[in-house]
Amino acid sequence: MKKFRAVSRTDIGRIREKNEDAVACSDRLAAVADGMGGHPGGEVASAVAIALTQAAFTGQSIDELQAAVRAANRAIWDRASDELEGMGTTICAAGMTDGGILAVVNVGDSRAYLLRNGTLTQLTDDHSVTSEAVRRGEMSEEEAREHPHRSVLTRALGVAPEVELDAATHPVDQGDRLLLCTDGLFNEVADHEMASLMTSTGDIQATADALIELALSAGGRDNISVVLAEICA
Numbered sequence: 140m141k142k143f144r145a146v147s148r149t150d151i152g153r154i155r156e157k158n159e160d161a162v163a164c165s166d167r168l169a170a171v172a173d174g175m176g177g178h179p180g181g182e183v184a185s186a187v188a189i190a191l192t193q194a195a196f197t198g199q200s201i202d203e204l205q206a207a208v209r210a211a212n213r214a215i216w217d218r219a220s221d222e223l224e225g226m227g228t229t230i231c232a233a234g235m236t237d238g239g240i241l242a243v244v245n246v247g248d249s250r251a252y253l254l255r256n257g258t259l260t261q262l263t264d265d266h267s268v269t270s271e272a273v274r275r276g277e278m279s280e281e282e283a284r285e286h287p288h289r290s291v292l293t294r295a296l297g298v299a300p301e302v303e304l305d306a307a308t309h310p311v312d313q314g315d316r317l318l319l320c321t322d323g324l325f326n327e328v329a330d331h332e333m334a335s336l337m338t339s340t341g342d343i344q345a346t347a348d349a350l351i352e353l354a355l356s357a358g359g360r361d362n363i364s365v366v367l368a369e370i371c372a
């Protein structure tokens with residue numbers, strides 16, 4: 140039976156007045172959410188997304204994790220139509236199933252990465268205007284990085300009664316490390332810098348702290364959230 144151990148850290152950054160990110164970490168779930176819609180909607184949307192996903196995922200299956208995220212979508216949508224119009228959130232959730240398989244569900248532009256044998260691989264696709272243009276071959280990665288529309292999402296949780304999810308399972312081994320993060324990290328810190336920190340730091344809490352510090356020293360222009368998990372025997 141593989142064990143899953145996760146730690147997290149979230150930081151308001153250097154510019155923003157509110158932290159609209161939310162995180163979850165437990166012995167079977169790692170998740171980040173990046174809320175939008177201004178005060179107080181963004182904070183509410185990300186907090187609801189994380190709370191409902193965490194409450195409903197018991198480790199059964201990827202279907203259970205998808206159902207949890209769909210229920211969160213519906214709850215945010217209902218609340219948005221009542222009181223907090225325009226709110227929404229990303230969510231990227233990685234759950235360890237009882238079968239020892241990692242289930243990843245993603246909507247928006249938060250990310251999950253897997254570090255295995257020193258190689259960092261992004262497990263999720265960003266749902267943003269620029270990332271979709273890159274996948275269609277219409278824009279280069281360099282153009283996308285500097286593009287004014289790079290944070291315009293094509294999918295989010297809570298903005299419609301139904302949501303299209305990306306969902307995939309990944310086999311994981313002892314020694315694998317998982318990173319979930321909001322765009323406040325990867326817009327400031329290059330993938331190779333994340334990989335080298337994750338490889339060189341033994342303790343995952345120290346790694347999480349170091350990643351946040353790196354994003355802050357690079358500018359900290361957005362809220363920054365990371366959840367790190369390791370697969371143990």
Ligand code: MN
Binds near residue numbers: 173321322323361362
């Ligand atoms: Mn963000």
